[in-house]
Amino acid sequence: xxxxxxxxxxxxxxxxxxxxxxxxxxxxxxxxxxxxxxxxxxxxxxxxxxxxxxxxxxxxxxxxxxxxxxxxxxxxxxxxxxxxxxxxxxxxxxxxxxxxxxxxxxxxxxxxxxxxxxxxxxxxxxxxxxxxxxxxxxxxxxxxxxxxxxxxxxxxxxxxxxxxxxxxxxxxxxxxxxxxxxxxxxxxxxxxxxxxxxxxxxxxxxxxxxxxxxxxxxxxxxxxxxxxxxxxxxxxxxxxxxxxxxxxxxxxxxxxxxxxxxxxxxxxxxxxxxxxxxxxxxxxxxxxxxxxxxxxxxxxxxxxxxxxxxxxxxxxxxxxxxxxxxxxxxxxxxxxxxxxxxxxxxxxxxxxxxxxxxxxxxxxxxxxxxxxxxxxxxxxxxxxxxxxxxxxxxxxxxxxxxxxxxxxxxxxxxxxxxxxxxxxxxxxxxxxxxxxxxxxxxxxxxxxxxxxxxxxxxxxxxxxxxxxxxxxxxxxxxxxxxxxxxxxxxxxxxxxxxxxxxxxxxxxxxxxxxxxxxxxxxxxxxxxxxxxxxxxxxxxxxxxxxxxxxxxxxxxxxxxxxxxxxxxxxxxxxxxxxxxxxxxxxxxxx
Amino acid sequence: xxxxxxxxxxxxxxxxxxxxxxxxxxxxxxxxxxxxxxxxxxxxxxxxxxxxxxxxxxxxxxxxxxxxxxxxxxxxxxxxxxxxxxxxxxxxxxxxxxxxxxxxxxxxxxxxxxxxxxxxxxxxxxxxxxxxxxxxxxxxxxxxxxxxxxxxxxxxxxxxxxxxxxxxxxxxxxxxxxxxxxxxxxxxxxxxxxxxxxxxxxxxxxxxxxxxxxxxxxxxxxxxxxxxxxxxxxxxxxxxxxxxxxxxxxxxxxxxxxxxxxxxxxxxxxxxxxxxxxxxxxx
Numbered sequence: 001x002x003x004x005x006x007x008x009x010x011x012x013x014x015x016x017x018x019x020x021x022x023x024x025x026x027x028x029x030x031x032x033x034x035x036x037x038x039x040x041x042x043x044x045x046x047x048x049x050x051x052x053x054x055x056x057x058x059x060x061x062x063x064x065x066x067x068x069x070x071x072x073x074x075x076x077x078x079x080x081x082x083x084x085x086x087x088x089x090x091x092x093x094x095x096x097x098x099x100x101x102x103x104x105x106x107x108x109x110x111x112x113x114x115x116x117x118x119x120x121x122x123x124x125x126x127x128x129x130x131x132x133x134x135x136x137x138x139x140x141x142x143x144x145x146x147x148x149x150x151x152x153x154x155x156x157x158x159x160x161x162x163x164x165x166x167x168x169x170x171x172x173x174x175x176x177x178x179x180x181x182x183x184x185x186x187x188x189x190x191x192x193x194x195x196x197x198x199x200x201x202x203x204x205x206x207x208x209x210x211x212x213x214x215x216x217x218x219x220x221x222x223x224x225x226x227x228x229x230x231x232x233x234x235x236x237x238x239x240x241x242x243x244x245x246x247x248x249x250x251x252x253x254x255x256x257x258x259x260x261x262x263x264x265x266x267x268x269x270x271x272x273x274x275x276x277x278x279x280x281x282x283x284x285x286x287x288x289x290x291x292x293x294x295x296x297x298x299x300x301x302x303x304x305x306x307x308x309x310x311x312x313x314x315x316x317x318x319x320x321x322x323x324x325x326x327x328x329x330x331x332x333x334x335x336x337x338x339x340x341x342x343x344x345x346x347x348x349x350x351x352x353x354x355x356x357x358x359x360x361x362x363x364x365x366x367x368x369x370x371x372x373x374x375x376x377x378x379x380x381x382x383x384x385x386x387x388x389x390x391x392x393x394x395x396x397x398x399x400x401x402x403x404x405x406x407x408x409x410x411x412x413x414x415x416x417x418x419x420x421x422x423x424x425x426x427x428x429x430x431x432x433x434x435x436x437x438x439x440x441x442x443x444x445x446x447x448x449x450x451x452x453x454x455x456x457x458x459x460x461x462x463x464x465x466x467x468x469x470x471x472x473x474x475x476x477x478x479x480x481x482x483x484x485x486x487x488x489x490x491x492x493x494x495x496x497x498x499x500x501x502x503x504x505x506x507x508x509x510x511x512x513x514x515x516x517x518x519x520x521x522x523x524x525x526x527x528x529x530x531x532x533x534x535x536x537x538x539x540x541x542x543x544x545x546x547x548x549x550x551x552x553x554x555x556x557x558x559x560x561x562x563x564x565x566x567x568x569x570x571x572x573x574x575x576x577x578x579x580x581x582x583x584x585x586x587x588x589x590x
Numbered sequence: 591x592x593x594x595x596x597x598x599x600x601x602x603x604x605x606x607x608x609x610x611x612x613x614x615x616x617x618x619x620x621x622x623x624x625x626x627x628x629x630x631x632x633x634x635x636x637x638x639x640x641x642x643x644x645x646x647x648x649x650x651x652x653x654x655x656x657x658x659x660x661x662x663x664x665x666x667x668x669x670x671x672x673x674x675x676x677x678x679x680x681x682x683x684x685x686x687x688x689x690x691x692x693x694x695x696x697x698x699x700x701x702x703x704x705x706x707x708x709x710x711x712x713x714x715x716x717x718x719x720x721x722x723x724x725x726x727x728x729x730x731x732x733x734x735x736x737x738x739x740x741x742x743x744x745x746x747x748x749x750x751x752x753x754x755x756x757x758x759x760x761x762x763x764x765x766x767x768x769x770x771x772x773x774x775x776x777x778x779x780x781x782x783x784x785x786x787x788x789x790x791x792x793x794x795x796x797x798x799x800x801x802x803x804x805x806x807x808x809x810x811x812x813x814x815x816x817x818x819x820x821x822x823x824x825x826x827x828x829x830x831x832x833x834x835x836x837x838x839x840x841x842x843x844x845x846x847x848x849x850x851x852x853x854x855x856x857x858x859x860x861x862x863x864x865x866x867x868x869x870x871x872x873x
């Protein structure tokens with residue numbers, strides 16, 4: 001099976017015949033993609049296709065895999081030294097006078113760590129992006145450190161990783177793995193991947209899988225024991241490294257990379273919610289990170305400065321760098337603070353608000369604090385057609401939204417009997433229908449892409465705290481809370497998280513524009529001023545809500561009460577709802 | 591000095607202008623000498639020495655210097671955090687120099703914002719301060735209450751996307767009155783504030799309290815009165831994430847009926863004002 005649009009050639013090295021595929025313009029800098037176990041180069045199909053627009057992309061089947069030939073005998077034919085020979089042969093063939101950018105997944109990453117830490121490849125590699133594959137030498141030192149000084153935490157880490165590495169011990173048994181792969185396991189593998197990893201069906205795995213897996217067992221047998229027992233002490237990376245850690249990897253724990261800075265002077269960290277086979281399940285994100293890192297390295301080499309300088313430093317920059325985030329109600333308050341927090345983390349931001357000037361201002365400031373690109377859009381979230389149009393524009397011009405924050409909302413206070421049906425309509429249109437439109441239109445795009453994402457809905461502590469002063473507002477927010485929880489259940493299958501944020505009393509502009517049902521204009525002005533003053537005295541900054549939102553996305557939290565009073569009310573609503581009902585009867589101090 | 595500004599001859603204003611210029615010259619000279627690694631304390635000392643060499647003996651308050659996120663008063667809770675620390679200046683960092691020398695019996699209180707190297711964000715903050723200078727003057731001329739003007743300034747800051755950082759000043763003041771200070775051979779300081787100047791401020795507070803006004807311009811009820819004639823050191827201070835910027839200069843308020851004469855900035859030839867003019871020319 002070959003990759004669409006690829007030019008193939010054979011490279012001979014040390015008695016082996018490697019199958020090498022190339023895409024893209026050969027005059028551009030070269031990216032070499034190295035696959036893992038038990039894969040072949042087809043694991044990269046989507047990523048290679050996306051990278052080829054901008055770069056010269058090279059993939060090869062590792063010896064014994066895919067359409068490359070296997071060494072004879074197999075034993076001793078898969079040592080890291082021989083794999084390094086192969087890589088150098090490929091690099092010399094495809095990019096003789098320019099160092100290549102290296103990308104490795106799983107065993108591809110393990111062997112690439114060897115390439116970037118040995119002397120003889122110096123000058124041949126420009127950068128390395130590693131995913132789901134540690135250096136065996138670093139891993140050896142990691143184990144030694146924990147064995148020599150076992151604190152409870154370190155023992156926990158050892159046992160945790162030990163359990164995750166079960167397959168490594170299995171692969172050391174003779175013949176049995178080969179039999180399993182050539183027999184039932186090989187047949188079931190595509191199904192297992194779809195079931196456990198949600199890997200979409202396609203040209204992968206290839207029919208050569210049983211053979212690849214059987215041969216690849218020697219990768220482990222030839223290297224693991226030897227390297228873990230006697231790890232090299234000079235395994236320092238001589239190129240900048242981008243480490244991408246999938247947070248849900250069932251084979252590797254995140255703290256394997258705890259002290260990686262020791263070995264890698266120029267390290268950029270990224271984390272990605274996903275399982276082990278991210279090249280299949282998250283190709284868009286990976287392609288953009290790889291592309292960005294390669295571009296930053298090419299630029300840094302010209303300017304002669306370290307590539308880390310080009311990486312944003314805000315909270316969770318490793319997680320949101322380069323992602324597309326859309327925030328509604330972004331012209332002020334929590335929405336604006338959230339847009340800024342994502343911007344600081346290096347995300348691209350679409351700031352949406354009815355107030356065009358405010359949205360544009362948010363976008364402008366976002367660019368100044370680290371957002372690589374930001375746009376302001378004037379849209380009323382309650383207008384379905386306008387939202388549809390916005391979604392279409394965003395999808396064609398900026399891409400599919402990775403994080404959607406439905407934050408736009410208006411206030412409405414006053415007793416139930418004085419709230420007119422017009423008032424009800426207004427508040428439900430924005431607070432509830434705005435969220436419904438956002439979730440429906442953008443959520444659908446996210447689900448169709450099938451590469452995960454996150455939706456945040458700003459509810460309110462009023463969602464679970466009844467009050468005689470806010471019947472309509474509380475109702476709209478309670479609906480948002482329930483909507484979020486239902487949607488969360490539904491979208492869990494598609495790796496899309498949904499969080500409802502319940503801020504509580506936060507110092508924002510919402511009080512100054514709150515409509516007070518039953519009050520005349522002068523009275524309303526007075527009440528607005530008074531509530532604004534009270535909220536100002538409480539003085540809980542929207543920036544802290546923004547931090548809670550970023551954290552909720554990273555941890556995929558379901559319901560997040562933010563201020564102490566919101567948390568207290570949440571606790572009461574669960575354990576003593578009667579008390580809340582009592583509080584609801586109190587007249588607010590207005 | 592309720593009506594002193596209008597009635598007294600120009601030399602008095604000239605005296606204030608002279609010391610304000612001197613202070614801004616000092617700020618520019620020190621800013622030009624700031625290099626990576628200089629600490630806030632060293633920067634404060636540089637200001638002190640520069641002014642002392644030029645004849646300053648007393649202070650309304652000793653020079654301050656804030657670097658990095660301290661320009662946005664990040665995490666300021668107690669007034670002691672205003673004092674210079676050992677924070678070192680790094681490339682790309684914003685800084686603020688703030689000093690209030692007394693010279694020949696005249697006081698000035700100035701704030702100078704700068705940045706070590708280029709920072710588009712800092713440029714933006716500085717540029718956005720211009721409308722605040724215009725807003726304050728306009729509303730003072732309209733004789734709005736100080737508290738109202740304060741709230742309008744804050745509203746504008748929020749609209750611009752910023753946080754009002756003068757909220758972190760003692761009493762949340764955006765401005766305070768300044769006055770002539772009697773020259774004494776010995777003027778001790780309390781927490782960096784000159785006792786002679788404090789004495790003036792206290793007596794203003796005392797008189798003002800009787801007449802229903804305050805020498806502090808704050809968001810609180812005691813500032814709910816029209817601007818009192820006299821000289822006010824006004825300092826709107828913007829904060830945005832880890833960066834802050836402000837200017838501080840003297841606003842003259844008189845009891846003249848002519849709106850133009852009723853309030854005016856003492857000097858329009860100051861670094862930040864020149865900067866805005868240059869930007870307009872460039873645009």
